[in-house]
Amino acid sequence: MTALTFLTFAGLAAAQYSNSVGGALPAGIDAPMTSGFSNPTVQPSRGGAAICVSGHVPVMASAENVMFNFSIPANESDVTDTFLKYITQGSTFAQSIMGGMHNVSGNYSIGATLCMPANGTIPSSVQLLTHGIGFDRYYWDFAAGYSYVDYAIEQGYATFSYDRLGVGLSSTPDPIQVVQGPLEVSIANQLAMSLRNSKFGGTNFSTVIGVGHSFGSAITQAVTSMHPTTFDAAILTGFSMNQTAIPAFVTALNLQIASQNQPYRFAGLNNGYLVDYSAVSNQYGFFRAPNFDPLILAAGEAAKGSVTFGELFTQAAIASPAMNFTGPVAIVNGAADLPFCFGNCSYPMNLAEAAVNALYPASMAKDNYLAPSTGHGVNLHYTAMDAYKFIGSFLKQNRY
Template identity: 60%
Template structure:
């Protein structure tokens, strides 16, 4: 299914879920007469439509002053070559792993002012909703995971339901600051940045509009960050949508090894040549397919696009990826978990056996949540947004939000 066909499919699926649909405008300029978000609060702003034209967006950078005392201190020096990178992950993921036990030497405080690449999108019908979704992408992508291609745009479907979205590049990715990849770009600091972005949305820092309702939506590592916000800062967001996520870690080691992690500056020198050896990418399109896709549920052209536009990750992120997840003991607001049924990273390839691993999240991490939802997309791998099933999953999420978040 090509992207144009997928867009037509998306329109058909949409009719099953919502009576209010905006006309599609795939690509191109913002249509005449459509009001765009204000550029207030953005540095170097640009205006553009979402991939399918159902939302209008302003992109730029914003300065975020963030600090944490929870970043980890590692007894580790960055590898000098690819062989050392490969050997590092073999040692880290062996079982048992003395290397993993000896890696962490306590915690450290980090602080700074970081430039974060952001995009704010509102429906292309001259409205500015009071509700916004804060979209946090996972490892291997940048912010455009959420607005990937016509027919694969979460932003477009959210706009159909009258929802604004703020998608951003995590620290160290895309247009965001490329900070120290070992000591600074770690999970704990990224949780602080997500929390601050939520506060800025409420305070009217973007487009001079204060959103009264902020929903945290994540994918994979972005879901880990969002879940940590619900645990550490439960007042920051009004609902949580966790995609590509579970409380099961059995698939993490094979997933990480299958990424065949490569030094970014060597793998894609034209894009990442200025980065040091602490910045990594998946090694090939084959590695990307194993980790993020599940055949025959995707278009090979989408796999090629994902490989061509892949984002970086850091040693600090891989070493701290499990350091921030803990039960959200005080969380009573809505939370939903949405996975591909063949997710490798968080389900080891089977999200429905021996239990539904999406549903299993709630008693473990959200014991007081009153409203929950679980959805497994059929024939779908870890990169949920890149499959034919994405549109149905998107609509499930928007329907869940519409019914349960006020």
């Protein structure tokens, strides 16, 4: 079975479907409300536990971004040379391209998906799911058996996943000066507030839980620091305070200009948008053998998401202690995470435990979990369900 065939089958949750607003639903299931979405479609989640509305949502956001004295590379040789300068020991490249701060603001179109239980119940709690580098929103609903969306829905939550700015079906503005961590924190905060204020699907969610992966965890963590009342609880996956392996991670991805790597998917993007080079690069960055299905790796490579220079230059700069966040927080890592643990999240200490304690001094409840024999892309390993069960148990224990 090819990877594309696998994904096609994984998306079919029932044998019979009825027509709906721009999509298909299992027979006998009513379509959820599509308010707040433009060009909406309705479809089941990969495992069929949820009925989801997908489309575009408008977000007005502003932030103090870094002004970089750095131009979009002319070719792949320039891209490679840039990262050689960036990772070289003792290099002053990062400092040399910083030119102060500047305000960035605008109205952005964000590709998003709101999922509700297929049984027609209306949850009072929603999880805002923010993906990391190398993926898009479907990291959270990747395939049957690998869908965090399905698990969360079965636990009684709604989910709202979205393509980060510059990724997938979201707006793709300047990849150096605009698509950066600070602006993405503002967008995440605005989306969370919109969920709390009944802007999507006509549903008023009284509880909003932030869930992130990798760079998405850094964004989620920054929201808890800058806007401590936005989230009621936070789950950070693929995350720690250890940045020593980021150069190794960037090198392993062997980043290439996206429009050259996958011309059909990324033809409209300029040279400031990048992707990992190959399935081998993807395995280096996100997987740990033998704890994954090769078909999942192939599917992940086929559906990989883009990243910008602006994000790569600011990914380590947005997280800071959330001194006033009092809600429960847990960090969930693959025990063999490369970028945030250099392949061993237990050395020289439990890095997830150290991070949650340092970043959340006022939290009412803190915990951590290391999924054994698991790399950075936790959701794409055989151990994904065990990680999901830890998250579900942690939230329920703390009444969320």
